[in-house]
Amino acid sequence: MYRRLRALRRVTQIVFLAGFLLLFAFAAYPLRSPIPVDLYLRADPLLALSAMVSLRRLLFPLFWYAVPVVVLSLLLGRVFCGWVCPMGTSIDVMERVFRIRGRRPQGEPRWRRVKLYLLIALLVTMVVPAAHRSPAETGLTESVGLSAVYLLDPLALLTRTATWVGLPVVQWVVSMTSDTVTGWSYSDLAGKHPMLDRALAPVQLGLSVVARPASFRLVLLTFLVFAGIVALGRYERRFWCRNVCPLGALLGWLGRLSPVRLAVGERCNECMRCVAECKMGAITDDPKRYRGPECIECMSCAAVCPQGAIALTTGYDGVAREDEMRLDRRRVLGAMAAGVAAVALPKVSLGSKRSDATERVLKISSLRLMRPPGALAEDEFVTACVRCGECMKVCPTNTLQPAVGEGGLEALGTPVVVPRVGPCTQPCNLCGRVCPTGAIAPFSVEEKSHLYLGTARVNRSECIAWAQEKECLICDEACSYDAIVQKAIEGLGRPVVDERICVGCGMCEWVCPVEPLGAIRVDSSGDRRHLGRDRQRLLREEGGQDRGDESPYPDL
Amino acid sequence: MRMRDGLTRRDFLRHAAAAGVAAAGFGGLVDGLSAEAAAGPTIAVASKHDPVGLVRASVQALGGMGKFVKKGAVVLVKPNIGWARRPEQAATTNPEVVAEIVRLCKQAGAREVRVMDHPVDRPDAVVLKMTGIQRAAEDAGARVSMASSPALYESVKIRKGRALKSAEVMRDLRRADVVINVPIAKVHGQTGLTFGLKNMMGTVWDRGAFHGSESLDQAIADYATEIRPDLVIVDAIRILLTNGPKGPGKTADKGIVVAGTDPLAVDAYAATLFGWKPEKVGHLKAAHQAGVGEIDLGRITIKHV
Numbered sequence: 001m002y003r004r005l006r007a008l009r010r011v012t013q014i015v016f017l018a019g020f021l022l023l024f025a026f027a028a029y030p031l032r033s034p035i036p037v038d039l040y041l042r043a044d045p046l047l048a049l050s051a052m053v054s055l056r057r058l059l060f061p062l063f064w065y066a067v068p069v070v071v072l073s074l075l076l077g078r079v080f081c082g083w084v085c086p087m088g089t090s091i092d093v094m095e096r097v098f099r100i101r102g103r104r105p106q107g108e109p110r111w112r113r114v115k116l117y118l119l120i121a122l123l124v125t126m127v128v129p130a131a132h133r134s135p136a137e138t139g140l141t142e143s144v145g146l147s148a149v150y151l152l153d154p155l156a157l158l159t160r161t162a163t164w165v166g167l168p169v170v171q172w173v174v175s176m177t178s179d180t181v182t183g184w185s186y187s188d189l190a191g192k193h194p195m196l197d198r199a200l201a202p203v204q205l206g207l208s209v210v211a212r213p214a215s216f217r218l219v220l221l222t223f224l225v226f227a228g229i230v231a232l233g234r235y236e237r238r239f240w241c242r243n244v245c246p247l248g249a250l251l252g253w254l255g256r257l258s259p260v261r262l263a264v265g266e267r268c269n270e271c272m273r274c275v276a277e278c279k280m281g282a283i284t285d286d287p288k289r290y291r292g293p294e295c296i297e298c299m300s301c302a303a304v305c306p307q308g309a310i311a312l313t314t315g316y317d318g319v320a321r322e323d324e325m326r327l328d329r330r331r332v333l334g335a336m337a338a339g340v341a342a343v344a345l346p347k348v349s350l351g352s353k354r355s356d357a358t359e360r361v362l363k364i365s366s367l368r369l370m371r372p373p374g375a376l377a378e379d380e381f382v383t384a385c386v387r388c389g390e391c392m393k394v395c396p397t398n399t400l401q402p403a404v405g406e407g408g409l410e411a412l413g414t415p416v417v418v419p420r421v422g423p424c425t426q427p428c429n430l431c432g433r434v435c436p437t438g439a440i441a442p443f444s445v446e447e448k449s450h451l452y453l454g455t456a457r458v459n460r461s462e463c464i465a466w467a468q469e470k471e472c473l474i475c476d477e478a479c480s481y482d483a484i485v486q487k488a489i490e491g492l493g494r495p496v497v498d499e500r501i502c503v504g505c506g507m508c509e510w511v512c513p514v515e516p517l518g519a520i521r522v523d524s525s526g527d528r529r530h531l532g533r534d535r536q537r538l539l540r541e542e543g544g545q546d547r548g549d550e551s552p553y554p555d556l
Numbered sequence: 557m558r559m560r561d562g563l564t565r566r567d568f569l570r571h572a573a574a575a576g577v578a579a580a581g582f583g584g585l586v587d588g589l590s591a592e593a594a595a596g597p598t599i600a601v602a603s604k605h606d607p608v609g610l611v612r613a614s615v616q617a618l619g620g621m622g623k624f625v626k627k628g629a630v631v632l633v634k635p636n637i638g639w640a641r642r643p644e645q646a647a648t649t650n651p652e653v654v655a656e657i658v659r660l661c662k663q664a665g666a667r668e669v670r671v672m673d674h675p676v677d678r679p680d681a682v683v684l685k686m687t688g689i690q691r692a693a694e695d696a697g698a699r700v701s702m703a704s705s706p707a708l709y710e711s712v713k714i715r716k717g718r719a720l721k722s723a724e725v726m727r728d729l730r731r732a733d734v735v736i737n738v739p740i741a742k743v744h745g746q747t748g749l750t751f752g753l754k755n756m757m758g759t760v761w762d763r764g765a766f767h768g769s770e771s772l773d774q775a776i777a778d779y780a781t782e783i784r785p786d787l788v789i790v791d792a793i794r795i796l797l798t799n800g801p802k803g804p805g806k807t808a809d810k811g812i813v814v815a816g817t818d819p820l821a822v823d824a825y826a827a828t829l830f831g832w833k834p835e836k837v838g839h840l841k842a843a844h845q846a847g848v849g850e851i852d853l854g855r856i857t858i859k860h861v
Contacts, residue, residue: 029681396679425678427640427686464768472767473746477801478676480640486745493745511676513764 002302002310009082009299013089020086024162029396031430038390040086041436044155045070046122046247047386051437053126054145054383059438070254077255081241081248082296087154091238092279094230102237102279109281112242112294115249116327117335122149122246124339130347131379144380146343146410150387152246160413161226163389164216164402171213214398216389218413237279242294252293256323259314262295262302264288267309274301274310284322292321346410369406369524370417370504373424373451374432374443377530378407384439387413391431391440397422399506400431415440417453419506419522424453426480426505447533449481450540454504455526456483456497462519465494475508475520484508499526500543596855599816599825603860607652607793607813613861614789614815615660624787625734627665632732633657633698634785636740636755637673639802640683646796647803649740651692653791653813657736658696669698670728673758677802680704703728709761716781716846719774724761725783737785737819741792741810741826743800746772748837749830750801751823752788753780753848773838780819780848788822790814792829820849821856828853 020040027037041047048066052059069080081088094100130146150156232239241248268288275283278301282294302310372391375381392400392415399422400415407414415431417424432442443451456475464472475495476484483501486493495508497520504522512518528536600617602610615621625631635649643651654671661669671693675683680702684690690700703709709724729735739755747754753776757763766775792812799805810829816822820843824834834840834851844851 029679030685396681422678425640425682427682470768470770471746471772474676474763474767476745480677480802482799482804507677510678513767 002299002305002308002312005312006299006303009297012083013092016084017086017089017093020158021162024159024393027390027394027434029394029428029430031394031433036434037394038388038434038436039065041155041159041386041388041390042066043069044153044247044436046149046153046250047156047437049250050122050126050147050149050153050386051384051439053123054147055380056144062437069251073251073254073258075255075258076260076297077258077292078248078251078294078296079255080251081245082298085154085247087158087245088238088241088296090158091230091233091240095233095237095279098230100230100233100237102239103234109236109242109294112281112291113325113327113331114243115245116253116325117331118152118244119246119249119253120332120335121339121342122147122152124336125149125342126383128340128343130343130383145383146347146379147383148339148342149246150385150413152244153386154240154245154247156386156388157225157229159393160387160389160402161222163393164219164222165226167393168213168215168219214392216392216401217404218402236281241296242280249293253325256292258292259316260297261292261313261315261321262290262297263311263313263320265309265311267307268305269307269309271306273304273306277301277304289320289322292323293325295321346408366407367523367525368416368418369403369411370419370453370506370522370527371529372400372415372417372431372440373448373453373503374429374440375529376439376441378527381439381529382407382410382414384437385414386437386439388436389413389415390434390436391415394430394434395422396428396430397425399424399510417504417506417522419509420516420518421510423480423507423510424505425507447537448503448505450503450536451533452503452526452528452536452539454522454524455499456502456504456506456508456520456522458495458497459519459521462514463495464514464519465492467519472513474511474513478507478511480505480507495520498543498547500539500546502526596857597816597818597821597850598857598859599814599818599821600859600861601825602813602815603811605811607650608656610793610811610813611653611656611660611789611815614813615657615787617859617861618787618815618817621660621664624736625661625664625666628667629661629665629733630731631661631666631669631734631736632726632729633661633669633671633693633736633738634673634729634755634759635671635689635738635791636758637671637683637687637689637702638675638677638758640677640686641803642686643688644794644807645803646740646742646794646807647801648687649689649738650791650793651688653789653793654689654698654738655692655696657738657789658693658698661734661736662697666734669696670732671698671700672703672726672728674703674726674761674763675758676763703761706761712782714778714782717775717778718846719769719771720765720778723765723779723782726759726761729759729783734787735785737788739788739790740795741790741829742796743798743805743830745800747776747839749827749832751790751826752785752819753777753823753839753843756780756783756785759783771838771842773842776839777842777846777848780843781846784848785819787817788815788819790822790826792826795829797830818849818856820844820851824851824853825856825858 023037026033042065045066048062125148126145129143131144229240270287275287280294280296283290399417401418402413403411403416406416427445429443429445432440460466464470473493476486481501483498484495487496504526506522508520509518509522512520600614602614605613635654637648639647641647658669677683693700703726708727710727712725713722714720737752737755739752742750744750766772769775792810794807794809796803797806797808814822814826823840827834827837850856
């Protein structure tokens with residue numbers, strides 16, 4: 001019976017991993033998915049907790065999405081880790097594929113409490129106020145945290161690995177093989193064999209435009225982190241889940257009172273097979289006892305027991321399960337101090353928004369900090385963003401890239417618009433629709449006319465029209481918002497940006513023929529997120545009226 | 557500062573090419589309706605129909621699609637699918653016009669009809685969807701794609717080029733048996749007006765070479781001396797009057813389709829729809845001087861249908 005249950009668990013794992021990958025693939029233009037493509041991230045209670053605590057407000061859709069996993073854990077313990085979590089399954093699959101068996105002899109796992117200290121440190125980063133503001137500023141909370149949950153949340157980590165590493169690699173392989181094998185690019189091949197094209201349509205959807213493979217910064221670093229997580233299995237199997245994962249720690253803590261437990265019967269002859277099999281190191285040296293918050297109910301112990309002595313049962317009689325966490329007080333204090341440091345260190349580094357006194361420093365060091373439209377004000381955004389990369393996956397122009405310097409240390413990996421890679425194309429609002437925490441709040445295509453990410457500026461010493469006296473108005477013709485006007489000087493049109501109309505979408509920078517940087521460049525000085533949407537809209541309307549537009553919103 | 561895909565300068569060729577063009581004269585270069593070539597080119601101007609009828613009537617007036625598309629031919633249709641705009645905004649070719657051309661080609665026995673462009677706007681999927689051309693043309697039996705990878709282009713020498721010496725040209729265009737150019741008539745911030753000759757810029761990869769050349773007008777004309785569509789059908793059903801080429805701007809409903817085999821004659825007539833003299837449009841004038849075709853409306857036979 002328990003062999004069957006173990007088989008069922010394996011099938012369930014594969015189904016949930018496949019679901020994760022499928023939703024990931026469906027996070028692509030035109031985004032027609034009946035279920036939210038960021039479902040797994042929304043269902044993650046740790047991410048929901050982080051967003052709500054650090055933003056100091058209840059986020060309702062997110063709250064409800066997180067309920068099932070919490071309930072599941074209260075009733076069944078860490079069953080999510082063993083049966084559902086795509087990170088856990090990925091590690092299981094990798095350990096099998098690469099034949100990774102933990103080398104470490106059995107015995108008390110030394111580092112299993114580390115994940116609890118990490119969880120405590122993360123909770124502290126959510127709570128500690130990282131930014132204070134005067135309540136006079138419209139619609140903004142008085143203080144926000146600077147959550148570091150993105151560093152260690154398994155679902156955010158896996159999703160961004162899939163986006164930054166998996167997607168480009170798969171696209172690259174597909175395009176290279178089709179190029180080298182056939183001498184034709186994929187679109188040519190598909191043109192010759194419409195059947196093939198139709199058969200591959202769902203794949204194309206997920207890979208979105210194989211002709212232009214996506215690429216991201218931070219690829220190598222992200223890959224190394226994931227590879228490291230897998231490689232640590234050589235020391236202890238599922239090293240990540242045992243010792244590091246703060247979500248596992250949270251769910252284990254929630255499940256301490258779970259009425260479901262494993263019981264070891266009289267027939268046990270202490271052959272220790274279960275102890276060797278347990279990939280979580282949850283069974284103690286006495287095989288009749290196990291550590292509750294470590295057990296992921298994978299059922300392997302019951303399945304391998306030659307005596308059939310292990311059984312699932314309910315109730316609290318018998319004390320086979322140890323639920324005590326036994327945290328060390330000094331280490332808890334250390335973890336809390338680490339949490340404070342994790343907020344303070346990036347905040348005092350150059351390039352972060354600290355106070356009015358350093359406003360100029362922000363403007364200089366983060367001149368290219370253009371956030372996607374709809375993004376919350378910067379200090380709210382950096383704490384709400386979990387760096388899952390879902391927005392970058394769905395972005396059809398690849399313009400959304402992980403920040404590597406923009407916005408300071410605290411903004412590492414958050415999405416920024418990099419116009420030279422692609423423009424933030426006007427008729428698109430997908431990033432706002434896939435952001436699990438609402439760091440990019442949903443926005444309509446119409447609203448993009450007044451969501452100011454930045455402002456384009458013409459570098460007149462490089463511009464072909466200004467400096468070389470040649471006809472060139474590509475930026476003007478490509479501008480989606482009619483924000484560039486031609487100024488006739490000595491019989492030749494020269495591009496000039498109307499700063500009240502320009503929202504900084506980067507179309508001009510993308511099309512500018514001047515290599516390598518473009519002679520018209522967007523900078524974040526025109527970022528007006530902190531004003532709120534209503535005031536930005538007013539600003540846009542006034543700008544339009546000043547130049548006599550018939551409608552403040554030129555027909556899209 | 558370096559231009560995208562900069563040109564190799566070969567100034568010595570320029571003078572030779574100019575001399576050659578002058579010597580060759582113009583009449584001999586106008587092909588297509590060879591019987592009428594001596595008397596000047598013929599164009600068809602259709603009005604007072606729905607879009608489908610306009611296309612049919614204008615093509616019929618030129619002798620029917622069968623004259624251009626032989627049985628088993630591979631046809632490349634090049635509309636303007638350059639911008640993420642809706643059809644009614646008149647920045648891109650009317651999808652019904654494209655669809656009807658595809659159907660006519662199919663009826664004439666075309667083995668394959670490909671509808672392609674190299675859009676300025678990004679990304680392809682959005683542009684294809686918003687313009688309505690993908691759906692319309694695919695329903696009509698065409699294969700619609702965007703040539704958005706340099707691998708889909710090949711280098712072509714512009715033998716008579718003065719400002720443009722070579723270009724990366726869409727491979728599908730080079731390999732097609734028949735090329736039909738289907739621009740939309742618009743104003744254009746840089747070239748004044750834009751029709752067929754300008755629309756052909758969407759068949760090159762390195763547009764920067766046009767803009768970076770000494771004169772965009774001359775580059776467009778140069779390109780037309782080397783790459784010549786077999787048929788040009790200008791969509792002037794709704795034309796864009798301001799803020800071209802992308803809009804949004806004021807539009808006017810003209811309800812006209814202009815078709816012909818002389819790419820310059822068709823454009824010259826289309827210019828008059830905006831109240832412009834064709835010679836006032838820089839690239840049309842340059843194309844005339846380069847011997848691309850006829851610009852003088854007095855020498856063009858116009859069939860109103």
